Amino acid sequence: MLTVSNLTKAYNGRTVLTVPALHLPSGIHYFRGGNGSGKTTFFRTVAGLLPFSGEILLDNQFEINRDPVAYRMRVNYAEAEPLYPSFLTPRDLVGFVGKAKQSPAGQVDTLLETLGVNKFWTQTTGTFSSGMLKKLSLLLALLGTPQLVLLDEPLTTLDIATAARLFDYIRQLRAEQNVSFLLTSHQDISLTGLDLTGTWQVGEGVITAVTEQV
Ligand SMILES: Nc1ncnc2c1ncn2[C@@H]1O[C@H](COP(=O)(O)OP(=O)(O)OP(=O)(O)O)[C@@H](O)[C@H]1O
Numbered sequence: 001m002l003t004v005s006n007l008t009k010a011y012n013g014r015t016v017l018t019v020p021a022l023h024l025p026s027g028i029h030y031f032r033g034g035n036g037s038g039k040t041t042f043f044r045t046v047a048g049l050l051p052f053s054g055e056i057l058l059d060n061q062f063e064i065n066r067d068p069v070a071y072r073m074r075v076n077y078a079e080a081e082p083l084y085p086s087f088l089t090p091r092d093l094v095g096f097v098g099k100a101k102q103s104p105a106g107q108v109d110t111l112l113e114t115l116g117v118n119k120f121w122t123q124t125t126g127t128f129s130s131g132m133l134k135k136l137s138l139l140l141a142l143l144g145t146p147q148l149v150l151l152d153e154p155l156t157t158l159d160i161a162t163a164a165r166l167f168d169y170i171r172q173l174r175a176e177q178n179v180s181f182l183l184t185s186h187q188d189i190s191l192t193g194l195d196l197t198g199t200w201q202v203g204e205g206v207i208t209a210v211t212e213q214v
Pocket residue numbers: 011012016033034035036037038039040041042080202
């Protein structure tokens with residue numbers, strides 16, 4: 001599903017991520033690691049938000065720099081700590097992102113219900129709690145028909161009932177549309193009941209497979 005080759009990422013001349021060769025088969029992959037280990041940098045790089053050196057190939061077909069539009073149509077990302085211009089509402093943002101990602105008919109209504117964003121659809125994000133911001137960011141990351149969805153800390157600040165509905169939705173996307181997911185969490189991801197294809201440890205900018213059961 002995703003093949004990363006010779007990737008290095010530096011901030012101001014300091015290398016913080018080195019991924020010589022990594023292949024992630026289709027499925028749900030969990031990335032764990034301490035603060036500052038490089039998880040968010042890896043996710044933001046794979047999402048196409050950061051310049052880097054190397055190659056990232058989706059489905060053996062779409063390379064992030066050679067096919068930027070086709071790649072970005074297929075890869076969605078939710079930030080760990082989302083922030084939006086304070087005067088915008090979910091209606092504004094969903095309208096904009098939904099159009100860009102070509103959200104299919106009926107999808108927005110289903111997601112509004114699933115994540116409970118319908119309760120604050122026309123409220124400006126400047127007035128949101130952290131959980132409300134998280135729900136909106138998850139909704140935006142699920143718009144369109146992505147092949148890969150990156151969720152950085154989806155559990156943080158999300159209430160238990162919404163988290164359960166989110167994981168049911170993820171299971172459904174896996175089963176029906178073969179969508180892959182990369183997740184990070186500082187909480188015990190095994191409690192979600194998701195069937196993990198791979199667990200990866202990130203330490204000092206290096207990613208290694210975890211072989212023992214988590
Ligand atoms: N914009 C930036 N400019 C400079 N250095 C950065 C920047 N963003 C991250 N870093 C550095 O890159 C390294 C990896 O940070 P990253 O945010 O990827 O870690 P993380 O594993 O997601 O951490 P956490 O679990 O705390 O979210 C850290 O050393 C951090 O200081």
